[in-house]
Amino acid sequence: MSAGIRHDDLRRRNRALVIAAVRRSGLPSRTEIASTTGLSHSTISAISSDLIAEGMLAETKAGEHATARRGRPQVALTLNPKAATVIVAVLSLNCLSAAIIDYCGEPVAEEQRAFSTATMSKHELVLECIAMLRRLMAGMSPGAPKPLRIVLAVQGISDAAARVMLWSPITPHRDIAFADVLEGELAIPTTVENDCNMMAIALRWRDPARYRDNFIAILLSHGIGMGLVIKGELFTGTQSSGGEFGHMIHRPGGALCRCGRRGCVEAYAGDYAIWRNAHLKNEDSPPEDAVTNTDMQALAERARAGEGPEREAYRKAGTAIGYGVGSLFALIDPAPIAFVGGGAAAFDLLEPSIRTALARTAGGQHSDAISFDTIPAELPLIRQGCAMRALVFVDQEIFAAGPQAVQESRIAVA
Amino acid sequence: MSAGIRHDDLRRRNRALVIAAVRRSGLPSRTEIASTTGLSHSTISAISSDLIAEGMLAETKAGEHATARRGRPQVALTLNPKAATVIVAVLSLNCLSAAIIDYCGEPVAEEQRAFSTATMSKHELVLECIAMLRRLMAGMSPGAPKPLRIVLAVQGISDAAARVMLWSPITPHRDIAFADVLEGELAIPTTVENDCNMMAIALRWRDPARYRDNFIAILLSHGIGMGLVIKGELFTGTQSSGGEFGHMIHRPGGALCRCGRRGCVEAYAGDYAIWRNAHLKNEDSPPEDAVTNTDMQALAERARAGEGPEREAYRKAGTAIGYGVGSLFALIDPAPIAFVGGGAAAFDLLEPSIRTALARTAGGQHSDAISFDTIPAELPLIRQGCAMRALVFVDQEIFAAGPQAVQESRIAVA
DNA sequence: CAGTATTTTTTCGAGGCCCGAAAAAAGTCT
């Protein structure tokens, strides 16, 4: 049963609304906020002057861009970049990348490092993460506010509470409780998120016109991942980060998947699967882990050159994706799709068979009208998604809660 | 962007909360409501005395069931059955059934009629519906309040706004705007809902302990339908009623489905598909429309008698369902499933292959732990779901809105 | 260049709503 609305929640929610409006719109005036939120001018005036006094917002001379119209000029509100910082970290196969982000979303420090995630112990993996975050924090100017949030994106599955990495292709170890460990070491609230979910969040911030209420981000890489936004909300599983599109069944009893099962979409469309098919290996042969991006580029070149096993491999991949998307569409109705990652660079090879397959499904009825988009570089997208996730948390959980919570959060780094 | 919270919304939402608490709990005291909603005693007292004054709630001597404890006895609150009525109608193949339901959810009048939906014109179909509802309303005692809502459940797909039946297996006609027509004729707000979604809603009211935040209702009948509740909310498509589980793809390019495509789950697990396989007909042969429930019972008997094409047909059906559910679980994580309808009566024949298939999917990892339930009679379930849907609408949209809206809604039937 | 028009922002009083504490109510127990 949903809880009752207490009187103080009102202010909290409306504060959150104002902060969100500023974060979204860039440089909105009070009047603009009033109209987008539906609250009265007086309320917006009161809330925004509070937020300015508390240091989250600042007024800027909008001037320049607004053509000088008649009447009192609008004064634009903006986020104060120094109001807070957050930390984002992206853990992927053999690579950890992290950054400190200011309250406006701009990075103030970053670091990236390669090591062999597949062979490290659980302990070593966690230590590398902690060490990198510590280095980043050590580099912060003294007196700067301590980061208020860590968001760690991982390939693979995290639990619904976003605290544990349940499984990941990058390591043989399971159930790594990153959130507990990082909170214990650094005393900063932490969540562990699926990388594809973060991609979806980032897409919405990048292009809200295109990616708004319903859309899908599909990562085509060594494995296949998905982030799904439905009715304006990130869709996650009930017990895990969910949305394991790559492990929907394409052909019962079919090709061997990295997950050990047979016939998953990924077993046809993951890099290793395309590579396997292109080399005419048996579908039962175990997934090759060492397929590199360069391998795949070479494969794509050969496929573009003309008919052959390479082109056939891409065709099979496209078919698997197309039918998978068709089944998904049967459940949620069609939505725009962004294909992200290395595989998106070979999208020209995939698209025809995706569309053919999709058109043969109930969900893909009007498959011509379904728009695809490709974004080859996934890392910047994931990082941006993490940043926005972390900042929205700060907005809603801390800054919206009122002056007290804001005060308490303001501890300077050592 | 979500709208701001205006001051009056507060009371509206808390009124809705109190009404919902009474509807759910049966005979709660004010104290009990205060604790389940988290609102203060004073607020509950104020709201409930308003609601009693306005006629939605009534006090009853709880007495009997509460063992006389020390202290002032609790006064139980209850819904006033005369506060309102709603109309439910269920349209399925060759059958229309409708009822008038009081504010407590009890039927006060009902009617059921058979006619040949498949051969009727669009116009005739609509007229039959209107006629039945008019007859029901004509039978109401004069002075009784006019029904405040019609919920029509249909097999097939309705639009996201729940106003148009986009497609249904019961008729060749498409895009029947039932809501517009019924509202035009009877001047009662109407929604058109998918039957399986209503089943899911009913399950939650029937057994909230088992079917709470995440569960699935699958209708096994001539076709295959699904109602899905995720995180406590009915899951619908973005443009339609959605959740077309039956048309997820089981085998690309496989058996011919009633929808005209190939390889859908329904093309293996719908009654017609089981019948087709049991009679060793080609998978390309067009779906037989005239398979009756008795046919299916006979088929099930033969399948139970021993190995043979009938048992094999059920096995294929179970496999299709199992893999389909596995793909679904990959997206949403496992949840309890209720199998409803004629096919549930033959669930003993399906379950082994469902479980075998499910165990071969990523989503079905712990398939032993996933619980199945069977409910052979779908119609009562659908009707109950419609009733609760309609009543919750009245609760939230009319009675929660305040005395004015309540007044305006109170028009006696002619 | 002073006055007018226009638009944005702030101020102020009114009306609601929720909460906590205290009081009242309605029984049981001794």
Add this chain to the structure above:
DNA sequence: AGACTTTTTTCGGGCCTCGAAAAAATACTG
């Protein structure tokens, strides 16, 4: 009959939002 216990109502205080009006800041205009 009085003490005790639990439920429900009453009352005053504190917030919050709103609408209207005032103030502020600038462009237009003759």
